[in-house]
Amino acid sequence: xxxxxxxxxxxxxVAIVSVTIPVLAFVWEFVVIRRKRLGYRFQMDVLATDSTHxxxxxxxxQLQGRNGLxxxxxxxxxxxxxxxxRPIEASDYLAPPTSDTGIHVLFKDRRVxxxxxxxxxxxxxxxxxxxxxxxxxxxxxxxxxxxQNGAGLIRLPRVTLNPGAHYKVLAVxxxxxxxxxxxxxxxxxxxxxxxxxxxxxxxxxxxxxxxPARTEAHTFASRPALAFIGLLAVAVLLQAGLTLFxxxxxxxxDCVGGTxxxxxxxxxxxxxxxxxxxxxxxxxxxxxxxxxxxxSFQGSGEGIAALEKAGxxxxxxxxEGLGDRVSFTDGPADGSHPQVLPRPIAYSLFTLxxxxxxxxxxxxxxxxxxxxxxxITNWSDVGGADLPIHLVDRHRGSGTRGALEQRVLKxxxxxxxxxxxxxxxxxxxxGVCEVDxxxxxxxxxxxxxxxxxxxxxxxxxxxxxVKLRIxxxxxxxxxxxxxxxxxxxxxxxxxxxxxxADSIAAAFLRYLTDQGGKDxxxxxxNRPCSETEYPLVCTPT
Numbered sequence: 001x002x003x004x005x006x007x008x009x010x011x012x013x014v015a016i017v018s019v020t021i022p023v024l025a026f027v028w029e030f031v032v033i034r035r036k037r038l039g040y041r042f043q044m045d046v047l048a049t050d051s052t053h054x055x056x057x058x059x060x061x062q063l064q065g066r067n068g069l070x071x072x073x074x075x076x077x078x079x080x081x082x083x084x085x086r087p088i089e090a091s092d093y094l095a096p097p098t099s100d101t102g103i104h105v106l107f108k109d110r111r112v113x114x115x116x117x118x119x120x121x122x123x124x125x126x127x128x129x130x131x132x133x134x135x136x137x138x139x140x141x142x143x144x145x146x147x148q149n150g151a152g153l154i155r156l157p158r159v160t161l162n163p164g165a166h167y168k169v170l171a172v173x174x175x176x177x178x179x180x181x182x183x184x185x186x187x188x189x190x191x192x193x194x195x196x197x198x199x200x201x202x203x204x205x206x207x208x209x210x211x212p213a214r215t216e217a218h219t220f221a222s223r224p225a226l227a228f229i230g231l232l233a234v235a236v237l238l239q240a241g242l243t244l245f246x247x248x249x250x251x252x253x254d255c256v257g258g259t260x261x262x263x264x265x266x267x268x269x270x271x272x273x274x275x276x277x278x279x280x281x282x283x284x285x286x287x288x289x290x291x292x293x294x295x296s297f298q299g300s301g302e303g304i305a306a307l308e309k310a311g312x313x314x315x316x317x318x319x320e321g322l323g324d325r326v327s328f329t330d331g332p333a334d335g336s337h338p339q340v341l342p343r344p345i346a347y348s349l350f351t352l353x354x355x356x357x358x359x360x361x362x363x364x365x366x367x368x369x370x371x372x373x374x375x376i377t378n379w380s381d382v383g384g385a386d387l388p389i390h391l392v393d394r395h396r397g398s399g400t401r402g403a404l405e406q407r408v409l410k411x412x413x414x415x416x417x418x419x420x421x422x423x424x425x426x427x428x429x430x431g432v433c434e435v436d437x438x439x440x441x442x443x444x445x446x447x448x449x450x451x452x453x454x455x456x457x458x459x460x461x462x463x464x465x466v467k468l469r470i471x472x473x474x475x476x477x478x479x480x481x482x483x484x485x486x487x488x489x490x491x492x493x494x495x496x497x498x499x500x501a502d503s504i505a506a507a508f509l510r511y512l513t514d515q516g517g518k519d520x521x522x523x524x525x526n527r528p529c530s531e532t533e534y535p536l537v538c539t540p541t
Contacts, residue, residue, distance in 0.1 A: 116170050
């Protein structure tokens with residue numbers, strides 16, 4: 001995933017979220033809801049006749065009003081505070097301009113008998129509630145008690161409150177309606193703020209105009225802020241877990257992204273395909289993808305033809321090179337190909353394979369040449385079973401076939417096919433057929449009694465086949481290097497022109513020859529050219 005041209009992996013996204021969440025929480029908590037925030041809290045709302053009180057509290061149930069004993073007397077203590085970070089001024093209260101009252105507190109089914117301001121955060125708040133004229137103290141016009149729609153009412157004035165300032169009001173009430181000895185409905189706090197800026201900044205009023213917030217003692221943060229903090233904790237734990245248990249693997253410095261297409265030799269395909277998968281995995285963070293599957297590898301000759309066509313279609317000319325295609329061949333490509341450039345990659349080990357029903361495990365070099373010259377046509381002639389020899393060959397242009405003709409048959413061609421399909425061979429007579437890939441050759445050789453074929457040694461995993469020894473020498477790299485085993489070939493990588501140094505084709509070739517790719521080639525029975533005495537020649541020493 002990319003953002004503004006920057007590649008992001010999952011860890012990057014979690015890190016961004018981890019930073020964004022606390023920023024949003026801060027903005028919400030201290031810029032939005034705390035711009036102007038009128039908070040309130042009912043710190044007490046209890047019956048004076050609560051049965052859990054001690055006997056000495058019985059006097060509370062005998063509170064007197066103007067009309068005698070109070071009916072189910074109760075006490076309410078309400079705290080009003082500025083819970084924001086800007087001052088609340090008298091003009092901020094939503095009320096008619098002529099009214100001195102900014103807050104109403106309603107008590108359904110109760111009547112307010114008396115009240116008093118019991119605590120002020122600063123004495124300067126006192127005149128908002130009581131004024132003294134001469135020796136007479138009286139409540140301010142905005143402060144008082146009464147009734148509204150049958151409910152008890154406390155009116156609180158438009159008190160100017162600095163951030164953190166508060167006051168408390170204690171009220172005594174009695175039941176005025178409702179079912180006796182049942183709980184009273186919760187008190188209702190009615191107030192609102194307007195705040196905001198003038199017309200040029202009307203858009204900002206939503207920051208300031210907020211409903212009063214019910215607060216709690218020792219409040220840590222608002223619910224939205226707590227949600228943000230919870231998300232932050234989850235993000236941090238997730239990122240920590242990924243770091244500990246799934247550490248990010250940054251792409252190596254020499255990785256190049258893009259899509260690379262590989263083609264060519266079917267014999268060399270398994271090793272190259274595995275190396276391509278590993279390169280794509282290592283360079284995934286750079287966006288590297290490699291198209292390399294069975295459909296991509298149709299043979300050495302077909303690979304060269306496809307590479308030349310791709311270069312021509314792309315209009316490559318001059319010193320330019322195609323940077324997204326590589327074709328592999330077993331040995332140098334046949335014919336003249338002036339636009340493509342070879343690079344030796346490794347030398348590969350090949351083997352003759354025979355159907356196990358032939359009862360043959362070793363042939364001399366001369367016997368092999370006689371078989372392909374059709375001088376020997378039955379396995380019994382070389383000490384094997386009485387079965388006709390069926391030659392399963394690759395199509396012309398195959399590098400594996402070319403290596404057999406060059407290194408084992410002394411430059412002589414294999415015989416031409418007598419049928420179009422190996423299934424058409426007469427099982428009772430010797431014959432020759434051709435197939436288009438190493439995999440198909442191995443399958444046909446394993447299924448036809450008396451069949452003889454050839455392939456890259458590491459590809460022989462099919463049951464029912466025997467790797468033939470040549471002059472009693474098994475197919476090994478050691479035999480190739482000491483000159484006792486003849487069937488091998490140098491594998492070449494071809495590019496259309498010189499690929500740009502920063503292209504994925506050039507990067508993959510570097511990986512294949514000088515980095516981890518050569519270990520994969522070795523696993524498949526190949527000898528990387530970088531391990532030979534003359535890498536640019538890449539022949540056994």
